[in-house]
Amino acid sequence: MASARFSPSTFALPDGRRLQYTLAFPSELQRPTIVLSSLLATTAAVWDDVVNVLHKNGLRALTYDHPGHGGSSVPADLQSNTLQGMADDVFALLQSLSLRTVHAWIGCSLGAATGIVFAARHPGVLNRLVVCDTISGSPGNMGAPDAFTPRVKAFHDRQATMEEGLAQTRERWLGKEYLDSHPEKAAWLAQLMSETTLDGFETCIAALLSPGFDLRKIASSVGVGKVLVVVGEKDADLPATMKYLADQIRDDGKRTVDFHVLKNAGHASFVDGFDSWCEVVVPFLLENKV
Numbered sequence: 001m002a003s004a005r006f007s008p009s010t011f012a013l014p015d016g017r018r019l020q021y022t023l024a025f026p027s028e029l030q031r032p033t034i035v036l037s038s039l040l041a042t043t044a045a046v047w048d049d050v051v052n053v054l055h056k057n058g059l060r061a062l063t064y065d066h067p068g069h070g071g072s073s074v075p076a077d078l079q080s081n082t083l084q085g086m087a088d089d090v091f092a093l094l095q096s097l098s099l100r101t102v103h104a105w106i107g108c109s110l111g112a113a114t115g116i117v118f119a120a121r122h123p124g125v126l127n128r129l130v131v132c133d134t135i136s137g138s139p140g141n142m143g144a145p146d147a148f149t150p151r152v153k154a155f156h157d158r159q160a161t162m163e164e165g166l167a168q169t170r171e172r173w174l175g176k177e178y179l180d181s182h183p184e185k186a187a188w189l190a191q192l193m194s195e196t197t198l199d200g201f202e203t204c205i206a207a208l209l210s211p212g213f214d215l216r217k218i219a220s221s222v223g224v225g226k227v228l229v230v231v232g233e234k235d236a237d238l239p240a241t242m243k244y245l246a247d248q249i250r251d252d253g254k255r256t257v258d259f260h261v262l263k264n265a266g267h268a269s270f271v272d273g274f275d276s277w278c279e280v281v282v283p284f285l286l287e288n289k290v
Helices: 044-056 083-096 110-121 148-156 162-174 176-181 183-193 198-209 215-221 238-250 274-286
Strands: 009-012 018-023 033-037 060-064 102-108 126-132 226-232 256-262
Touching: 009 083, 018 044, 018 083, 033 044, 033 083, 033 110, 044 060, 044 183, 044 274, 083 110, 083 198, 102 110, 102 274, 110 126, 110 198, 110 215, 126 238, 126 274, 148 162, 148 198, 162 176, 162 183, 176 183, 215 238, 226 238, 226 274, 238 256, 256 274
Parallel strands: 033 060, 033 102, 102 126, 126 226, 226 256
Antiparallel strands: 009 018, 018 060
16 A cells, blocks of 8 residues: 555646646656556545655656646536546646656556546646557447446436445456455455445546547647657557557557557556556656656
């Protein structure tokens, strides 16, 4: 488990919502800043072990909570939420912290999709981008079954509790075998996921269902020179779809894009594949560090 966390702060967004974030070593400007963006239904604390590794390597971490997760609030209209809006929220936060550029964005799943959208909407802000375990678009855009709406409906109709639904989510991410053999990690994930509200879950699902969510259309517009795409070997069909996404981001050599499949890792590849994940990601961050 991670060491004691730095104290979180709250930023007031232009529409009055609050965005909870933590910036480590705020006065140590020589440390390059890494933005960490989490999976659906987790708080920024999911990155604690990664944060420790970053700090040991002379970097500093900026973590934040998605709407309705941890200490961040939701929009008045839950269905209005989009990845574009979530990316712009982080841009507003960076501006408030006088961070015109940051060394890298690392995102997993929802956080990875948000990172690609951010890099396309705000070119030149990120020096590097790490994309982990994300779908490439909404079910409607990808021609895939909508697995999200039934989950939200089940919670509203009380056919399932949030606790039951999030337990099933953890098992999809990591597998029963991993969770059973790592009870402390399973309990830790259950605790931090309990800070997800139903409104928070629903509004982030709305972003993932949005007709505007299609990373394929913006992949070649990512305003970052160096990109690392990482996916867990056991993460359903994502090794194949993310290889295609990596090729689109590369865009005939316009930017450097590395692609890695982590053996025996699932959807939260930085959790169950932590050591191999760090072996791939940390050198990417440290190479020609600015």
